[in-house]
Amino acid sequence: MKKALIAMLLVLAIAFPMFAQGAVEEDNSPITLEFWTHEDAARAELEDKWIKEFQEIHPNVTVNVTRQSAEKLRELVQTAFASGEGPSFFNLPIENEYQYIEAGRVAPCDYKTLGFKDAADLLDHYQDGMIDAVVYDGDVYGLPLELTNWSIFINKNVFRAAGLDAETDYPKTWEDMVEVSSKIVLRDGDIITRRGFDFRYSYELTYFVPMVEQLGGELNEKEGCVNKDAWVKALTFMQNWGPQGLNLGNSSLTAARKLFNKNNGDIAMANTGLYQESRILTDNPDFYNSGEWMVVPYPVFEDAVKNVAGCYYGHFYMVNADKSEREQKMAWELIKYFLLTEGHAEEYLTNVGLIQPLKTLMNGETYQSMPYSDVFSGDFARSHIVYYGKGAAEIQSAIGSAVKSVMLQGTDPAAAYDALQKNVLEILAD
Amino acid sequence: MKKKLTPYSIEKKQVRWGFLFTVPCLVFFAVFSFYPIISAFLTSLTNRDAIRRTYDFIGFQNYTYLFTQSNGGFSLLNSLKATAIFTVGTFVPMVVVSLILAVLIMQLRKPGHSKMFELAYYTPAVLSSVVAATIWMILFQPTGLFNQISNFVMHTSGKDYQWLTNNSMLRASTIIVYFWKYIGYFTILFITGLASIPPTIYEAAIVDGSSRWHTFWKITLPLLKPTVVLVSIMAMLQCLKTFSTQYMFVQGGTAREPIDVITMNIYYTGVVNRRLGRSSAMSIILFLIMLCFTYLQFSTQKGGDDVEY
Structure with a gap:
């Protein structure tokens, strides 16, 4: 009897789970x-x-x-x-x-x-x-x-101090940028004490490749740095910008966007994204609320063959x-x-200044009402995503190295291009 | 003739205990030094990428690549040159100056004074390399202290001496930072060496009418030879392994090529560009270079007379 009872309980113990019809329990384990x-x-x-x-x-x-x-x-x-x-x-x-x-x-x-x-x-x-x-x-x-592009932030105070009106004198072309920066820059002998603008060195895929594209050049996965003339022209521009040329700025100085929020007269322009607005608000609310800053589109060369703004990245x-x-x-x-x-x-x-490319957000009121969101939208419309293909990080280092070699070491731009193209092709072939 | 150990002899017992005491050290060396070296060597024979799941055995291709190709613009040959310039530019003055400083500090009669100088020189060695490089980057900025001092010394006004932008000046800047950071450390080592020379030898020299200069060349320096060898090996190896200063400078926006020392190239190739196989090959090359130099320095020491007091 006892044995029969045990056997029956065992059968039931096996059978019940087999025929259980209830909903599958959610796994709530940690x-x-x-x-x-x-x-x-x-x-x-x-x-x-x-x-x-x-x-x-x-x-x-x-x-x-x-x-x-x-x-x-x-x-x-x-x-x-x-x-x-x-x-x-x-x-x-x-x-x-x-x-x-x-x-x-x-x-x-x-x-x-x-x-x-x-x-x-x-x-x-x-x-x-x-x-x-x-x-x-x-x-x-x-x-x-986030999907971010960089336009040009301007400090109107610094423009005014240099005898310029930011609303009308802001740079529309890279040639304007040189002219305006030359008027704003202050030096003690050779030593720069105030800059007009400076680039975001180390992010050459984002700011420099579009400058090359404006001149008809390209960076692609098959042929590397296409159109030598365009690349050499862009590198020559950078050489002219640096200490070997007009001495308007260089990569070893404090990053422009870091100085911009302080509004202490060190820099007039910085190349940065919409997120900078919330950072200005956090770092320096007085400056944010003063209305003494503005944002203008990414410049193009006077003889540009392509109207391209800085690349966006995500x-x-x-x-x-x-x-x-x-x-x-x-x-x-x-x-x-x-x-x-x-x-x-x-x-x-609104809190961080990050743009998610959701249709509902970018067509919504919140985005449209952000200060200068129209400028960023305009630049988005004439830009493309940053190069992210094969060897992207290595290629960025190689381009950065070419830019620094012409700016800081006075390397001939044509020679710098030749070395760059050789390196990029080697990276792509590797 | 080889001495045969009898069972249960005291010597055998000592050998056992000796071996037992060295076991932890051997295990530590095997796990943390020997295994990584072997592992790096095996990785150097593959095309391993940091994020790819698979890789192939490619023999010595990474080594031939490193000596024939540009590694995306940052070649091994350039790194060898940058490392050699840095090592020679730092290690030689560091050994010489730290010896001179140690001798000068030992000449101080009041112990309080010598302790104060020892402390002052040693303090930078305790500071993190990253913090040190960051502080020095500020000093080397165009508006920084170094341009002001240079202008004052050179009787110029507003001249930018390009401490961070000119190739040679950039190399000199990294050497200055490293020299400043480690000079105290090696000075202390020399002071320890000098303190171990018995004063009776100096007393005998004074009695014999030896001048200070003569005493230094004929007594101090020969008796200090083991310390000189130790310091020079340590200083050279440390210079060959330099990384933080150069890395912080490059992060701060300087050009990479002039100061692209091997360790930094290993880092960029492996950690940033994901090429673990190639960076491992660079590590093995650096290891062999360090091994050769260490062997050479030890051989030089063996060539001379042993120092006994």
């Missing part, structure tokens, strides 16, 4: 997301707030945030992936991020979790062509945190393909919470 991103105080404040809200909705989720400088983050992510210890999700500039897609290290978007039907539906929510860089084999591999949130499906899904949930929750894109824009 899950930890490692989120690595670059430093930005205003964005950190927003995202920390949203992470807290997200964790209240998903109490089993812990989010560890690692914030590093943009440069450091690029190295950190790469080293972590090399050792198989990458974060759950991260963001980098597209020129550094694209290789992760090609190498299969990041997962395609989880459309269902993000609330889209498929890739086409997702793409339809963004401005045409603006996130094509993360489309690979028909799938989308990242959602844009930071995309991407999910590590090596993580478990559950972790990936939760990472996409959090990304969705950051980027696609109603009102968040507007908060990113």
Whole structure:
């Protein structure tokens, strides 16, 4: 009897789960997301707030945030992936991020979790062509945190101090830029004490390649630096700008955008993005509210054959393909919470100055009412995404090296071009 | 003739204990030095990329590439040149000046004075290299202290001596930073060496009527030979491994080529450009260079007489 009872209980114990018809229980076991991103105080404040809200909705989720400088983050992510210890999700500039897609290290978007039907539906929510860089084999591999282009910020006070009226005398061409900067620059002998404008050295793919394109040149994956004349002309312009020429600025001086917010008469113009507006507000509210700054379009050469503005670049949130499906899904949930929750894109824009190329945002009132958003939109319309193809980071270093060699070492621009083209072709062939 | 150890002899016991005491050190060396060297060598024979999942064995192609191609504009040959200029420009003056400083400090009669100088010279060595380079970058700026001093000394006005933009000046700037940072460290090593020379030898020299100059060349320097060799090896190896100063300068916007020392090229090639195979080959080349120089310096020491007090 006893044996029969035990046997019956065993059968029931096996049978009940087999025929259970109830809903599948959600896995609520603890899950930890490692989120690595670059430093930005205003964005950190927003995202920390949203992470807290997200964790209240998903109490089993812990989010560890690692914030590093943009440069450091690029190295950190790469080293972590090399050792198989990458974060759950991260963001980098597209020129550094694209290789992760090609190498299969990041997962395609989880459309269902993000609330889209498929890739086409997702793409339809963004401005045409603006996130094509993360489309690979028909799938989308990242959602844009920001798409940024740089126009020219002007300090009207410094213009006035140099006897200029910023509203009318602002530079429309690169030749104007030289002329205006020559009037603004102050020197003690050879030593510059006030600059008109200076470039964003080390980001040559963003600011210098478009200057070459204006002159008819190109950078492409097959032929490298196309049209020697255009490249030499652009390099000659840079040589003329530096200490070997008119001595208007150079790469070893403090970055223009870092000085701009201080409004202490050191610099009149800086090449930077819409995000600078929120940084001016944070760093120097008096200057922000004074109305003594303005933004004008990216200049072109007088004899430009192509009307191109500075390239735009993107930071995309991407999910590590090596993580478990559950972790990936939760990472996409959090990304969705950051980027696609109603009102968040507007908060990113107003609080941090980051533009997500969502149709609803860019055609909406919040974006249109941002100071000088029309200038950035105009520059977006005549620009394209930064080169992010093969060897992007190495090519940027090679171009940067060519620019510095003509500016600082007085290398002949034609010789600098020859060396650059040789190096770029070697990088592309490698 | 080889001495045969009898079982249970004291010597055998000592050998066992000796081996036991060296085991932790051997394990540490094997895990943290020997394994990475072997691993780097094996990686140098592949085309391993930091983020690609697979890689191939390519033999010595990375080595031939490094000696024949430009590595995207930042060739190994340029790095060897930059490293050689930096090492010679830093290591030779550093050894000579630290020796002179040590001798001068030892001449001070009041111990308080010598301690004060030791502390003053040693302080920069404690400072982080990154912080030191950042401070010096500010001093080398066109509006910085170095241009002002240069203008004062050279009786010029408003001249930019291009400490960060001219190739030679840029190299000199990195040498100055490194020299300033480590001179105290090597001075202390020399002071330790000098202190170990028995004063009776100097007393005998004084009795014999030897001049200070003569004493230095005939007594101090020969007896200090082991310290000189130690300091020169350490200083040279440290110079060959220099990184932070050059890296911070490049991050600050200076040109890379004139100061693209091997360690920095390894970093950019491997960490920034993801070419782990190629950067490992560079590491092995640097390792061999350091090995050769160390061997040469040890051989030089062996060639002379042993120092005994």
